[in-house]
Amino acid sequence: MKKRFFLLASTSLLSLASCGGSAPEKSKELSLSFLADNPTTLTVGQVTKIGVDFQNGGGQSLIYAIDDPLIGSVDQQGNVTPLRSGILSLTVTPSEDEEKAIQTYLEVKYPTGISVEFSRKTTTLAVGSTYAFQARVTGDSSNQGVGYQVNNHALASITQEGELTILSKGVDEKVTVTAYSLANPDATADVVVSITGEQPTEGIEKVHGYSLIFKDDFSDGRLSDANWTYMTGDGSAYDVVSGWGNEEQEFYRKENVKVVDGKMIITAKKADALKNKGMPYTSGRIRSKNKVSYKYGRIEARIACPFGSGIWPAFWMLPESEGTSAYGGWPNSGEIDIMEGKGRIKYSTDGTIHFADPTGAHTYRFGTYVMPEGQDISQFHDYAVEWDEGEIRWYVDGNLYHRCNAETKPWSVKTGTGEFPAPFDKKFHLLFNMAVGGNYDGYRMPSEDETPAQLKVEYVKWYQ
Numbered sequence: 001m002k003k004r005f006f007l008l009a010s011t012s013l014l015s016l017a018s019c020g021g022s023a024p025e026k027s028k029e030l031s032l033s034f035l036a037d038n039p040t041t042l043t044v045g046q047v048t049k050i051g052v053d054f055q056n057g058g059g060q061s062l063i064y065a066i067d068d069p070l071i072g073s074v075d076q077q078g079n080v081t082p083l084r085s086g087i088l089s090l091t092v093t094p095s096e097d098e099e100k101a102i103q104t105y106l107e108v109k110y111p112t113g114i115s116v117e118f119s120r121k122t123t124t125l126a127v128g129s130t131y132a133f134q135a136r137v138t139g140d141s142s143n144q145g146v147g148y149q150v151n152n153h154a155l156a157s158i159t160q161e162g163e164l165t166i167l168s169k170g171v172d173e174k175v176t177v178t179a180y181s182l183a184n185p186d187a188t189a190d191v192v193v194s195i196t197g198e199q200p201t202e203g204i205e206k207v208h209g210y211s212l213i214f215k216d217d218f219s220d221g222r223l224s225d226a227n228w229t230y231m232t233g234d235g236s237a238y239d240v241v242s243g244w245g246n247e248e249q250e251f252y253r254k255e256n257v258k259v260v261d262g263k264m265i266i267t268a269k270k271a272d273a274l275k276n277k278g279m280p281y282t283s284g285r286i287r288s289k290n291k292v293s294y295k296y297g298r299i300e301a302r303i304a305c306p307f308g309s310g311i312w313p314a315f316w317m318l319p320e321s322e323g324t325s326a327y328g329g330w331p332n333s334g335e336i337d338i339m340e341g342k343g344r345i346k347y348s349t350d351g352t353i354h355f356a357d358p359t360g361a362h363t364y365r366f367g368t369y370v371m372p373e374g375q376d377i378s379q380f381h382d383y384a385v386e387w388d389e390g391e392i393r394w395y396v397d398g399n400l401y402h403r404c405n406a407e408t409k410p411w412s413v414k415t416g417t418g419e420f421p422a423p424f425d426k427k428f429h430l431l432f433n434m435a436v437g438g439n440y441d442g443y444r445m446p447s448e449d450e451t452p453a454q455l456k457v458e459y460v461k462w463y464q
Helices: 002-018 321-327
Strands: 031-034 041-043 052-055 062-066 072-074 079-082 086-094 102-109 115-120 124-126 130-132 134-138 146-150 156-158 163-166 174-181 188-196 210-216 250-252 257-260 263-270 281-283 285-287 297-304 311-319 335-341 348-356 362-370 381-388 391-396 399-405 428-436 453-463
Touching (some): 031 086, 041 079, 062 072, 079 086, 124 163, 134 146, 163 174, 163 188, 210 297, 250 428, 263 428, 281 428, 297 335, 311 321, 311 453, 335 391, 348 399, 362 399, 428 453
Parallel strands (some): 115 188, 250 281
Antiparallel strands (some): 031 052, 062 086, 072 079, 130 163, 146 174, 156 163, 174 188, 257 263, 263 281, 297 453, 381 391, 391 399
C-alpha cells in the first residue's frame, strides 16, 4: 500500500505540472571557494586557519592537503602550521567529488625584527683546542634561541651550545663560525677563525691516498653561507638564456633548498607560472663559487635521487673565474659532471666532461653506471670523481666505471688557448641542482603524481 501511495503522489505531481502547476525545485549544485579575507602570507610559528565557503555538499567532508611538508602542515579543519620559509600549495577537495577541488598558493615568511650578535668570540685557535662562543638574539624578545654552525667539518666541529673544537688545519687554515636565530635562520652573525699550530699526523680521513680537506655534512641546521650561494631565476640573470641553456622548465628559488635532519634537500614542484616567469615548476640550485674551490683531488657526495619523467638531478663542477678568463666561456673552460640522473631511468646515472674541440665546437665524453640488482637511484649512493693532472675517474659506491685521459678518452681545448690537460687544470667549484624538463632526457615532463620530487644530499667532501 505505501508503495502504491508514493506512486500515485508522483503521478499527481506530474499531472499538475502538465496543467501549468509548479515543477519540483532542482537540487542546487555544490559550491566550494576560499574566503576572500584569507591571508596569502603566513609567518613561521603562527598557526593560521584558511577558511572556505562550502555549499550544497550533501554531507561530504573536506580534505585539506599541502604540497611540501618541509614548508608546513595542515589539519582537516584547515589550520596551517608554517614550519620554514617558502611557497605552499594548499588544495581543498570534497571527499566524493575530486573535480570540485580548489587550490591556492601561500607564501611563508620568517618573523621579522630579529638580529644576532656575538657576545663572546675569538679569531684565532690552535689545532686541538676548544672555545665556547656565545651569541644573543636582539630585536624580538619572544624569539631568543640561537644555533651555531661551522662551515668545514673536516677542520672543526661545533656543538649547538657554541663550543668549537679545531681538528685540522687543512689547506685553508681557517673556518667560519656562524651564529643564527632559531626563529629566523636568515638572521646571522659570522666570525672567521684562523687556525694555528701543527697539522696532526694521525686521524685525517683518507681515500686512495687523498686526504680530506673539506666536508659539509649539513648537520648544523641551515645551509652554510660561507660555503654556498643560492642561484635563482630562469638563467637570464646569469648571462644564460631562459631555461638555463637547456630549455628547462623550472624557476630556481631559494625556498626550494632546505637543510632538514642532517640532509640538504632540493624540492622540485608545481608552481604558479605567473609568478615564475612562465615556468610551470620551481626547484633549487646552489653553488660554491668563490667559497669552496680547489684544483684536483677526490670530490664525493652521498646522494639519493627521485624518480620521475623529466626530473634531472645533478652534482657537478664549473671553473672559477681564473679558468673562464684563461680559456673562454662555456664550453671552452670545461665542465665536470660528477653525477647526472634521469628520473625515469631508475637504475643508472651518468658521469661526463664537457669541453671544446680545436675549432671551438662543444664536445663531451661520458660514461654510464648501471646499479647492481636490487639497487636504484632513490637509495643513497656515494658519487665521486678523482681528478688528477691529465686524468679524471668516476666512481659510484667505490666502483670505477669511467675514465678519461690522453690514451683512453682524451679531451681537447680550443686552438690558441692552451694545450692538454687544459681546460681541466684550473680551480673548479661545486654545484647541486635539480632541473625539470629540458634536452637532457628528450624534453620529457613529469606526470602529476611525480612531483613534488626531492634530491637529498647527506654530505659533500673534497680530498687532496
